[in-house]
Amino acid sequence: MKYMMLINQGSGPTPQSPDEWARLDAADQQQVVADYQAINATPGVTPGHGLQLPETATTVRVHDGRTSTTDGPFAGTEEALGGYFVFEADHLDAAIELAARVPAARLGGAVEIRPIMEW
């Protein structure tokens, strides 16, 4: 079973928002980085990417053949995707356990687990 692990930063601190990030002390900052590295090194994980802030997003729609482009993410800024990786595991409990190790989950964000469609 393959799961897409969608990371939502919520209002949590990331290095991209220096003021928020500075609320963590140096040890906590290092721990966050180490945790993401450990997740990427976990068997079954295909590392994905962290995304730049939702404010940098551009949303595109096509109506009647005309492309419309708007500023900002499809979801609200607060709900926008912050990063992702793929995890292959036997069952959902394994994915839940790994999701709980993602720093965003304990820092005010959340991880959404989506089974990947298989054909």
Added chain:
Amino acid sequence: MTDDELRYREQWGRVFAVVVGRFGDVELAEEVTQEAFEAAIEHWDPTRGPVPTGWLVVTARNRAIDRLRRDRTWAARAHLLVRDDVVEDPVDAMEDSDVVDERLELIFTCCHPALAVDAQVALTLRALGGLSTREIARCFLVPESTMAQRLVRAKRKIRAAAIPFRVPPPDLLAERIGAVLAVVYLIFNEGYSGRDDLSQEAIRLGRALADLLPDEPEVHGLLAVMLFHDSRRAARFDGTELVLLADQDRSLWDVGRIAEGRRELDRARRLHGNGSYVLQASIAASHAVDGSDWHRIAQLYTDLALRTGSPVVELNRAVAVAEDEGPEAGLALMEGLPLEEYRYLHAARGELLRRLGRTDEAADAYARALTLTDDPAERRLLQRRLDELHRP
């Protein structure tokens, strides 16, 4: 419930569980379990006694294999078949004891926290209780189509997200048992407000869990709580009028239920249980067996409040303290509880104020409680209390 119905419900869960265990698909299991029972009506000769579980299991399994091979809807899931799936003759599979019991795995799947609680409840009643979708819909006062949709979504999610069919490993077990017990207790409480069959189903599930998890004190604790509450069923109503514990005719209490509850509670204590169900069972036992030892009940509520942090438990503690030390002490504990919208807070305050002769305040409290309930029996009880206040 007749013996036949009991046997049917027991067997339903067993057969359903074996099929899920083998093929990992709850939707398929539901369809072929249904078919196996229909086949039994058609093909099983009742003069040979009741249909054996083994016969049903083999029949259900054969139907599943058949579908996976032939039916286009299921063909995409043919990978669920394994090569050694031999189609046995169901007549060879007669011994119930030969059938592995996988209901425990099944209940952990049904009560997985990745499913919404209302779906957990519905699925548990369908998969383990053998209730039909229509029966479950009626119990929860929703249209049958809504309940069917809820069940379909839950079954699909189990497959799509690969919710495991297993007894959780030790590090997850306590938390997941908590989820299972919460579902069973919810089913019981739904039944307590009148839909008796749900309470009986919850007790049946509780007994099965106590058999399957004999070393878990909270499992025995929950079963004991349900048995003690259920023992007072006949005494809780006089006709259609609600009768409170203190006014109940104790000769109507079911001594069989109380004795069984007592045994379960003893078992939980021998296992050193002191979780929230064991504490609730101890409180219920004190009412049932010791004639309400209020001092001890107040202590138990103090422990329970520490464990749960629930303001409703604090309210119950205040009621027990009022009985033990007097109404003033109880009223003081009720001050500031965040239960302004909770009818039982106002009903309990009304009772204590009445005892203190503070009639006007008592009337206000009862009137407030009345605005917070639509239940006809509760409304009549509160109205009687109000009327009695103004009688000399």
